[in-house]
Amino acid sequence: MSGAFDLxxxxxxxxxxxxxxxxxxxxxxGTPTYVYSRAALIQAYRRFERALDGMQxxxxxxxxxxxxxxxxxxxxxxxxxxxxxxxxxxxxxxxxGVPARRIVFAGVGKTxxxxxAALDAGILQFNVESxxxxxxxxxxxxxxxxxAAVALRVNPDVDAKTHKKITTGKAENxxxxxxxxxxAVAKKAAGMRGIAFHGLAVHxxxxxxxxxxxxxxxxxxxxxxxxxRAEGIKVTRLDLGGGIGIDYGERPxxxxxxxxxxxxETVGNLGCQLVFEPGRALVGNAGLLLTRVVRVKDGxxxxxxITDAAxxxxxxxxxxxxxxxxxxxxxxxxxxxxxxxxxGPICExxxxxxxxxxxxxxxxxxxxxxxxxxxxxFAMASTYNLRPLPAEVMVDGAxxxxxxxxxxxxxxxxxxxxxxxxxxxxxxxxxxxxxAA
Ligand code: LLP
Numbered sequence: 001m002s003g004a005f006d007l008x009x010x011x012x013x014x015x016x017x018x019x020x021x022x023x024x025x026x027x028x029x030g031t032p033t034y035v036y037s038r039a040a041l042i043q044a045y046r047r048f049e050r051a052l053d054g055m056q057x058x059x060x061x062x063x064x065x066x067x068x069x070x071x072x073x074x075x076x077x078x079x080x081x082x083x084x085x086x087x088x089x090x091x092x093x094x095x096x097g098v099p100a101r102r103i104v105f106a107g108v109g110k111t112x113x114x115x116x117a118a119l120d121a122g123i124l125q126f127n128v129e130s131x132x133x134x135x136x137x138x139x140x141x142x143x144x145x146x147x148a149a150v151a152l153r154v155n156p157d158v159d160a161k162t163h164k165k166i167t168t169g170k171a172e173n174x175x176x177x178x179x180x181x182x183x184a185v186a187k188k189a190a191g192m193r194g195i196a197f198h199g200l201a202v203h204x205x206x207x208x209x210x211x212x213x214x215x216x217x218x219x220x221x222x223x224x225x226x227x228x229r230a231e232g233i234k235v236t237r238l239d240l241g242g243g244i245g246i247d248y249g250e251r252p253x254x255x256x257x258x259x260x261x262x263x264x265e266t267v268g269n270l271g272c273q274l275v276f277e278p279g280r281a282l283v284g285n286a287g288l289l290l291t292r293v294v295r296v297k298d299g300x301x302x303x304x305x306i307t308d309a310a311x312x313x314x315x316x317x318x319x320x321x322x323x324x325x326x327x328x329x330x331x332x333x334x335x336x337x338x339x340x341x342x343x344g345p346i347c348e349x350x351x352x353x354x355x356x357x358x359x360x361x362x363x364x365x366x367x368x369x370x371x372x373x374x375x376x377x378f379a380m381a382s383t384y385n386l387r388p389l390p391a392e393v394m395v396d397g398a399x400x401x402x403x404x405x406x407x408x409x410x411x412x413x414x415x416x417x418x419x420x421x422x423x424x425x426x427x428x429x430x431x432x433x434x435x436a437a
Pocket of ligand 1 (some may be wrong): 062064065071083106107166168203205206207241242243244277278281316322352375376
């Protein structure tokens with residue numbers, strides 16, 4: 001898998017994504033701006049596909065990682081399906097041209113309205129996570145004379161060895177049906193009106209950097225499959241989720257070939273169709289966040305590099321203490337590095353991209369690239385501190401396109417409404433008296 005640094009190359013003293021110099025994008029659009037490489041997206045997808053060569057596999061891109069229309073469209077054109085967890089994501093996948101029959105709907109909190117819409121669309125499968133959800137889904141299907149295709153998501157109680165906030169396969173997590181009850185629930189599902197039981201789903205967490213937890217989880221799914229078959233229940237599809245960690249430049253991660261081997265050695269000879277839901281592995285290292293240094297501030301004990309990007313643009317460091325490599329856009333060409341804190345302008349000490357990180361000398365006005373920001377970057381952005389959502393750009397060779405403009409202040413501020421009992425704001429023109437000339 002390509003690493004944190006592979007997205008940029010220095011040419012003529014400046015960092016380029018494909019053949020576009022990053023200052024060109026900053027000049028045209030300002031900063032902070034997310035920059036995605038179409039070639040890197042395609043390469044990541046092709047690598048994933050190639051690793052699974054020979055398996056009966058469907059790749060359903062996890063839209064949550066990066067829901068930009070142009071990104072989802074890129075994968076749709078390559079034949080990808082989609083893993084969605086909300087009505088909005090389903091609409092986005094369809095809008096991008098992903099056929100409904102390649103969409104799986106996951107998540108613990110699907111509402112009846114979401115189920116109705118997904119049944120309407122005719123999606124491939126619902127990954128069901130509880131008895132109550134199964135009941136509601138059956139009711140929704142029966143009410144429209146339809147049948148819902150279902151995989152039961154099991155919770156295998158396996159520690160994914162990743163950050164606790166993105167661990168999903170431990171008994172104490174809210175996800176899936178505990179594996180000891182799964183066969184009873186599967187039996188119930190298999191006999192339920194409105195439900196077509198197809199198989200099992202599992203996803204134990206995100207940014208896994210070791211193969212062993214995957215292997216343990218898949219082994220449990222394989223055991224359960226055999227047990228269900230012994231009880232006369234047909235299992236034809238296994239959804240193995242996502243979770244493959246990328247190289248952020250901090251520690252090594254899983255090689256796709258090892259992941260594929262773990263898959264084929266555990267569930268490979270069960271004759272099931274396999275569904276994969278990679279998110280980060282397809283987009284993480286295909287994107288960066290371009291930001292400009294506002295100023296450099298020397299504190300009592302540290303030097304702070306203050307950027308115009310903040311935790312509202314990229315929350316991963318604040319939320320998960322995540323590591324993102326930071327590269328100067330001007331070629332540092334061997335300049336001596338000193339440790340600095342890179343922080344945004346938001347009024348929280350957690351608004352920090354890096355602590356005591358060695359960087360070559362930077363000054364106000366310089367551009368920096370925050371690497372590996374293609375996954376869960378813009379997707380988790382907010383307008384906290386009333387900062388407009390950043391722009392997004394896709395590069396293709398020597399050209400680039402704005403795939404989402406920066407949110408303008410009018411749009412951001414104009415969305416709120418004063419109650420009609422409020423006196424007009426100071427300085428606002430008083431409303432014309434009714435009947436006045
Ligand atoms: N399938 C299911 C059921 C999931 O819950 C997820 C991610 C995926 C697939 C895709 O996982 P991936 O291949 O991207 O690891 N915001 C966090 C990550 C949250 C992941 C949530 N579920 C972060 O920035 O690290």
